[in-house]
Amino acid sequence: MFRHSFLKMLSAAFAVSVLLTAPGAEAAPKKEFKVCWSIYVGWMPWGEIQNSGLMKKWADKYGISVDIVQINDYIESINQYTAGEFDGCTMTNMDALSIPSGGGVDTTALIVGDYSNGNDGIVLKGKKELADIKGQTVNLVELSVSHYLLVRALDSIGLAERDLTVVNTSDADMIAAYGTPDVSAVVTWNPLLSEIAGMPESTKVFDSSQTPGEIIDIMMVNTEVLKDNPDFGKALVGAWYEMMSIMSKSDSAGVDMRTAMAKASGTDLAGYDDQLASTAMFFSPAEAVAFTEAPALITTMDFVRKFLFEKGILGEGATSVDFVGIAFPGGKTLGDTGNIKLRFDPSYMAMAAAGKL
Amino acid sequence: MRLINQKVSRPAGFLLAALPFVAILILYVSASEVRLAENPQDKLLPSLASMGDAFWRMAAEPDRRSGDLLLWKDTAASLSRLGVGIGISALLALLLGVPIGLIPNVRALLSSFIATFSLIPPITVLPILFIAAGLGEVSKVALIIIGTAPVMIRAIALAVAELPAELLVKAQTLGASTWQIILRVVLPQIWPKLFTAIRLGLVPAWIFLISAEAIASTEGLGYRIFLVRRYLAMDVILPYVAWITLIAFLLDRALLKSSKRLFRWAHLSGESF
Numbered sequence: 001m002f003r004h005s006f007l008k009m010l011s012a013a014f015a016v017s018v019l020l021t022a023p024g025a026e027a028a029p030k031k032e033f034k035v036c037w038s039i040y041v042g043w044m045p046w047g048e049i050q051n052s053g054l055m056k057k058w059a060d061k062y063g064i065s066v067d068i069v070q071i072n073d074y075i076e077s078i079n080q081y082t083a084g085e086f087d088g089c090t091m092t093n094m095d096a097l098s099i100p101s102g103g104g105v106d107t108t109a110l111i112v113g114d115y116s117n118g119n120d121g122i123v124l125k126g127k128k129e130l131a132d133i134k135g136q137t138v139n140l141v142e143l144s145v146s147h148y149l150l151v152r153a154l155d156s157i158g159l160a161e162r163d164l165t166v167v168n169t170s171d172a173d174m175i176a177a178y179g180t181p182d183v184s185a186v187v188t189w190n191p192l193l194s195e196i197a198g199m200p201e202s203t204k205v206f207d208s209s210q211t212p213g214e215i216i217d218i219m220m221v222n223t224e225v226l227k228d229n230p231d232f233g234k235a236l237v238g239a240w241y242e243m244m245s246i247m248s249k250s251d252s253a254g255v256d257m258r259t260a261m262a263k264a265s266g267t268d269l270a271g272y273d274d275q276l277a278s279t280a281m282f283f284s285p286a287e288a289v290a291f292t293e294a295p296a297l298i299t300t301m302d303f304v305r306k307f308l309f310e311k312g313i314l315g316e317g318a319t320s321v322d323f324v325g326i327a328f329p330g331g332k333t334l335g336d337t338g339n340i341k342l343r344f345d346p347s348y349m350a351m352a353a354a355g356k357l
Numbered sequence: 358m359r360l361i362n363q364k365v366s367r368p369a370g371f372l373l374a375a376l377p378f379v380a381i382l383i384l385y386v387s388a389s390e391v392r393l394a395e396n397p398q399d400k401l402l403p404s405l406a407s408m409g410d411a412f413w414r415m416a417a418e419p420d421r422r423s424g425d426l427l428l429w430k431d432t433a434a435s436l437s438r439l440g441v442g443i444g445i446s447a448l449l450a451l452l453l454g455v456p457i458g459l460i461p462n463v464r465a466l467l468s469s470f471i472a473t474f475s476l477i478p479p480i481t482v483l484p485i486l487f488i489a490a491g492l493g494e495v496s497k498v499a500l501i502i503i504g505t506a507p508v509m510i511r512a513i514a515l516a517v518a519e520l521p522a523e524l525l526v527k528a529q530t531l532g533a534s535t536w537q538i539i540l541r542v543v544l545p546q547i548w549p550k551l552f553t554a555i556r557l558g559l560v561p562a563w564i565f566l567i568s569a570e571a572i573a574s575t576e577g578l579g580y581r582i583f584l585v586r587r588y589l590a591m592d593v594i595l596p597y598v599a600w601i602t603l604i605a606f607l608l609d610r611a612l613l614k615s616s617k618r619l620f621r622w623a624h625l626s627g628e629s630f
Binding site for chain 1: 396399421492572574580585588589
């Protein structure tokens, strides 16, 4: 009898698990979409696009609905997108290549929003020059853009990672860690960076303005969803650039918007404007298109994929740096053309630039 | 026959014990196959083969960056932290637990303090530890001690307090001093209890070890899991979790077995878990 009911329970558990993991019925075209974002100076507009009703306005125009969800943990938001919970998510070029694209989720860079132009930096305690980093213990979020920036910085002065010790440190603990006597070098991003660089005896010896255009912040969307539902792309791009034109002005509407974003990111208007100053925002779609079409992007992505491969995080079973293919405007590619999983496609931004949305 | 009176034969016992494990394995494999059929590079539920590959890679192939065999380096780092932490906790349990259980003045002095101290959620002390002791090994070991010592001290103190009063009276009528009673009556009775306390302490010790390694580290089992979490490497995370579970299980069994061998008299009632 015990055995009987046990089997019953087991089969019930099976049924439930099969239901849970069954692939969602392919229902193209979809009507409802979900994108996610996390706190970062260049992504704060997404929160306001949702709150101000701009998203609803543009989604209504195309007869769809788009839900913009804020996720507290950046990496968690990318993982959720990769797992298929969201149709799009904000992330950097580097994380897009290593997490969704490396994980086989074909991903398109829909809106190239900005690049870090000083938002990421290396701070030394008691030392004044980048070369002094040699032999030190460096605290940073390992395998993040900070790690990438460190490698690029070391490159520029002929050092390598083995000349120092990297300690993985959570960004949540970075400021407290920097306060302890045994931490003498950190790599981090804003707003932590400005906080740490402002402490006594601290010198910012390198920042991302010395490698401009390499740490790019993008709204990435699922390529298949975009292909089946171009209206989803149009609505997102339309809402984004309307917000860009509002917040880039210094009139009262622009100041109100930026104040709201400042508040949502835990600072004030002056603080937020400071962070914007070290961010190269593409307020106009034409700038973003030009950036995406420039050959420099290919050079950057080549650096990035080499970095990821060297650290062993370029996709599962990546046996060579060419494992994941990347497509650029004009039919140019990097890596395996049979396995293109990351696409830079400026066509939707170009529609915005031409006023055709 | 009523259910409660049915005896389980040995082979049936093994079969029943294996069932939940097999069931979860089948459940996992089928769910993983469904996802992999949709996207062969899916990272969320990797196949057993790719987890095996990843585990082998971690255990037997030198890391591209450092040339180390990561699994063994991580395991050694974590086990040494765990060993030092639990060792110090066990020592504290003996040094404080025995006097608290035996000597009324010490009990009056310390028992409420230890009881209160044990209520502090150890994780909340971690930022203080980091600021006070830096990010190095000291903080990680200290977290394990703070998390496990109070409970172990209380367990030993309770065990000492529960020693039959007759034993203590008898020892005194034979002329034993307090010191002699500790050495000749209390300690021999307490050893198996200390083993039990260590086994119970190991459970929270693992939690605090992994938490500490997640925050600032260059090696360790918890460090690796939280590092590769950044790119959703479930093929590394799941085998690491299984590996930690296996180590924890073996440690627990080893302690139980040695306790049974060393103190047979303490296991006469036939407890087997």
